Structure formats: structure tokens, C-alpha cells
Amino acid sequence: MKGVLLVNLGSPDSPEPKDVRKYLDEFLMDERVIDVPYFLRALLVKGIILNTRPKKSAKAYKKIWWEEGSPLIVLSKRLQNKVQEQVSVPVSLAMRYGNPSIEFGLKELHDKGVDEVLLIPLYPQFAMATTETILVLAEEIRKEQFPNMEFTIIPAFYKQPDYIRDLSNSIKTALDNFKSDYLLFSYHGVPERHIRKSDVTKSHCKIDGSCCNTPSKAHEFCYRHQCYETTKQVAAFLGLEEGKYSTSFQSRLGRDPWLQPYTDATIDGLAQRGIKNLAVVTPAFVSDCLETLEEIGMEAAESFEENGGEHFLSIPCLNDSEDWVKTMSRWIDQWAFQNQ
Structure with a gap:
């Protein structure tokens, strides 16, 4: 059975410093974000950045936080829900950092009987710190927990x-x-x-x-x-x-x-x-x-x-606009119905 996993960057669970600190720790300790040896990365992130940046970032998050939650999470969920209404295969949502996790998204699909996953990093352009880190982590989780799953990766769509x-x-x-x-x-x-x-x-x-x-x-x-x-x-x-x-x-x-x-x-x-x-x-x-x-x-x-x-x-991002939802749904249908 086929299914889709949309993956975006992620967000703290709340705009409070403790949640921002937890999020930044996961984000900045990624070796594809700060690509220096672990000891130096830990010294920089845990010894310096996490002692000052969470409070500053929390103030910034509070300025943009919505009643429903983080704008990134809310908008990503809206996109997921609207796409799900237009396609016949299950569509799950995950974040590279924070919640819902990639592990959660894959398990959600697995529990629905999905064994072929179209993995869609929601980044138009490829980068180490975005697309690559998603693909690496998703593959690690697949091997460890869902060995019978197969991935199809949608390539960077910057010029589609x-x-x-x-x-x-x-x-x-x-x-x-x-x-x-x-x-x-x-x-x-x-x-x-x-x-x-x-x-x-x-x-x-x-x-x-x-x-x-x-x-x-x-x-x-x-x-x-x-x-x-x-x-x-x-x-x-x-x-x-x-x-x-x-x-x-x-x-x-x-x-x-x-x-x-x-x-x-x-x-x-x-x-x-x-x-x-x-x-x-x-x-x-x-x-x-x-x-x-x-x-x-x-x-x-x-x-x-x-x-x-x-x-x-x-200018607002594409978010859950009607045209973007139709395009995403068309890409998914093209994959879901190929070879049928």
C-alpha cells in the first residue's frame, strides 16, 4: 500500500524558553547544520549558544505565535489536510526537528498498512541542512524500525x-x-x-x-x-x-x-x-x-x-493556497498511479 510523508523543518512546542532551548539543541546539534566535529559542536551549542539564544529566540517566537500554535506547524497541517482531501493515499506530516517527528509520521503510515512511502521534503532547493538531513534520518529510522518499507524521494522541485x-x-x-x-x-x-x-x-x-x-x-x-x-x-x-x-x-x-x-x-x-x-x-x-x-x-x-x-x-509563502494544494496533489497522484 502506498502513502505520503510530508516533512518540514519544525518548531518548538511553545514559545517558552525551555521549549525553544530543547528545539534549538536538537536543531543545532545536527551535524549537517553545524558541520564541525562533535566536541566543537557541543562546545559551541551547549556551552555558548544555548546559554543565550533561547531567551532571544523565545521573544521572537512569541511575536509570531498563533492561538492554534506555531505558524509553521499550523500551516503545514492545513496543507496536509487539504492535500489528503484530494488524493486517495494516506498523507502524514512530520518535522525534522520537534513534533510530530519523522518516526511518528512513518509509524502512522505503517499502522495504516503503508509499505511504499513517497517522501516529500518541503524544501524547493536541496541543501545539507534541509533535504539531506531529512533523507538521512528517515533512512536510519526505516532501517531500524520499518525494514519492509520502501522510499521514493521527490527531488528538489526548485525549477519544476x-x-x-x-x-x-x-x-x-x-x-x-x-x-x-x-x-x-x-x-x-x-x-x-x-x-x-x-x-x-x-x-x-x-x-x-x-x-x-x-x-x-x-x-x-x-x-x-x-x-x-x-x-x-x-x-x-x-x-x-x-x-x-x-x-x-x-x-x-x-x-x-x-x-x-x-x-x-x-x-x-x-x-x-x-x-x-x-x-x-x-x-x-x-x-x-x-x-x-x-x-x-x-x-x-x-x-x-x-x-x-x-x-x-x-509576500506570503505558498502555505496551503489552492494552487499549491492542487500541484502537490497532482505530484502525489502521478506517483501513486504510475505503473497501474
Whole structure:
């Protein structure tokens, strides 16, 4: 029997410091998030970060928390429920960190008799700290607890025509009621070393401005290339004018070099050079979360205005929109009914 597991990033169980601390501990101790030897990672996370960051992060979570719970969890559940209404196979939901866990999601499917699972990481672009860590953990759990299960993995969908159309139309709809001078595509940042580690050719990725535009097998797993390609495809779909849009990266941590240009500096710079009406879209996420609602929708908006900007629009993620639900359901049906 076939079934589907949707997997998103995750969220604390509550915006209280103790729950945020537990969540950050699981998240930041992942060797594919902070990819240094265990001793150094533990020293950094448990000895430094967890002594200060939970309180700060808890304040941020409290600003965006809904009555129903974490926006990321609530929106992911809405997506799951709407997709389930349109497909004939069971659809479960899991988070890489926090609850519901991947183990819980697989058990839920197993208890329904599912032995063929379509695993869908809810990340358009592939990255070590997102897609890869999901696939590795899911495979470990499968081997240990559900050895008779088989996985089919949906690949990164950053340039799938259906996804590009849905993302583009969501941007167009948002801009219909906002006179934008500039559109910024802000993607979640990753350390530059993650890009090099994901290079299957071991030689292509140089992060020098040209390698992302030179065809290579490395692009199958290159987060930077896939982000720029998403921007390129959407810009073409919408007919965006050169010089009226660009790509940046947000949410960096620590002192190591991360992908640039940085979103915060880009937004401030746009305001300082005279852009008055700025729209920001966050295509690394399909569900609104702390990084989109607070970091962009609140912090970035405030900084933009402090630097001379006037009107700021944070464009919602695809969330549980009708078009996105139909696209996800179509992908699932195509898999569920193949070879029948």
C-alpha cells in the first residue's frame, strides 16, 4: 500500500524558553547544520549558544505565535489536510526537528498498512541542512524500525514548471495591491563550506559568480545554484525588468563566511539608495515561519523604514493556497498511479 510523508523543518512546542532551548539543541546539534566535529559542536551549542539564544529566540517566537500554535506547524497541517482531501493515499506530516517527528509520521503510515512511502521534503532547493538531513534520518529510522518499507524521494522541485507557476502567480497576486519599486528574493543562508561539501564533482563549486551559470552535475545538489535558478525562472515567468530584482541570503549564524549578499545589508542598501517601495519574497520556504514572519516581516521591514524606505511588503509563502494544494496533489497522484 502506498502513502505520503510530508516533512518540514519544525518548531518548538511553545514559545517558552525551555521549549525553544530543547528545539534549538536538537536543531543545532545536527551535524549537517553545524558541520564541525562533535566536541566543537557541543562546545559551541551547549556551552555558548544555548546559554543565550533561547531567551532571544523565545521573544521572537512569541511575536509570531498563533492561538492554534506555531505558524509553521499550523500551516503545514492545513496543507496536509487539504492535500489528503484530494488524493486517495494516506498523507502524514512530520518535522525534522520537534513534533510530530519523522518516526511518528512513518509509524502512522505503517499502522495504516503503508509499505511504499513517497517522501516529500518541503524544501524547493536541496541543501545539507534541509533535504539531506531529512533523507538521512528517515533512512536510519526505516532501517531500524520499518525494514519492509520502501522510499521514493521527490527531488528538489526548485525549477519544476508547476512550482514556478504557483510561486510566480502568488507573487503577482501580492503585487497587484502593492506598487513595488523592487522585488528581493531572499533565501535562507548556509555556510559557503556547505556548498563545497555538496559538490559531487569535488571541483566545480567555487562560489565565484560564474560556476552557478556553468552547466555541471554539481547543480543537482548545489543550493546556491538552485536558489539563483529559482529567481531566474520566476523573473522570466513574470517578465521582471533587469535591475528591478535580485537575490540575497538571510539568517546567518557565527563568523564563518555564509552565502552573500546578505539580506539585511541588501535591504538597508536598497532603502539608502532611494528605493521607497520594497517587496520581499522568500522562496526557500513553502510555509511561513519565524524566518519569514519575524525576520523579514518585522525586523527587515523596520530596518527598511529606518534607512529611508517607505512601504515594505513581505509576500506570503505558498502555505496551503489552492494552487499549491492542487500541484502537490497532482505530484502525489502521478506517483501513486504510475505503473497501474
